[in-house]
Amino acid sequence: MTTEQTAKDFVALLKEGKHEEAANRFNADDIASYENMPGPMAVCHGREAVRQKGEWWVAGHEVHDFSSEGPYLNGDQYAVRFHFDVTVKETGERRVMDEVGLYTVRNGKVVEERFFDERLRFRRPLRSPRTNDQAAPVRDPCLNRSGMDLGSPGARPWADRRSGPRECPG
Known part of the structure; x- marks a missing residue:
């Protein structure tokens, strides 16, 4: 099976919500997985x-x-680009996350997966279940992922500078 066919079939299963089936069908026995996070799950070797x-x-x-x-x-x-809207069960924190998975294929099987993500984008202010008086940080919708202000024409070189600042999405 070609990389193209493996990729198309893998993503089709994900879009159907069949994540376990995709992993069972396409992960190699000796797959290596690398996450952008600290801790014991940051690097995993093997299908199990x-x-x-x-x-x-x-x-x-x-x-x-x-x-x-x-x-x-x-x-x-x-x-593959992934978009998640989740609540972390331990903290009650709601997150909207974007992640890119980079998959390497050999003989029709995924032998490596690497994930690149943007951490800690918050959807809306939330109350902490522990103190109920602290709101979680809220991402400024006028800042892009690198912190650049998208509300000013100078930050958008493709924009018509004569149009002035535009409203940022809320």
Whole structure:
């Protein structure tokens, strides 16, 4: 099976909500998985370890929305963009996260997956279940991911500078 067909079939299963089936069908026995996070699940080797990491993640989050885009192909690799809206069960914190998964394929199986994400984007102010008097930080909708102000024409080189500042999405 080609990388293109592997990628298309993998993403089709994800879009149908069949995450376990996608992993069972396409993960190699010796798969390596790398997450952008500290802790014991940051690096996993082997199909069973990756399965356990997935179970650990699902057990720790309430998923409100999930979507995927792609695949985007390049040689023996493909990327998939993921969007999550979740509540972290331990803290009650609601997060909207974007993540890119980069998958390497050999002989029709995923031998490596690497995840790149943007941490700590908050959807709206939330009360902490522990103190009920502290709101979680809210991401400024006028700032892009690198903190650049999108409300000023100078921050948007493609924009007509004569139009002045525009309203940022709320």
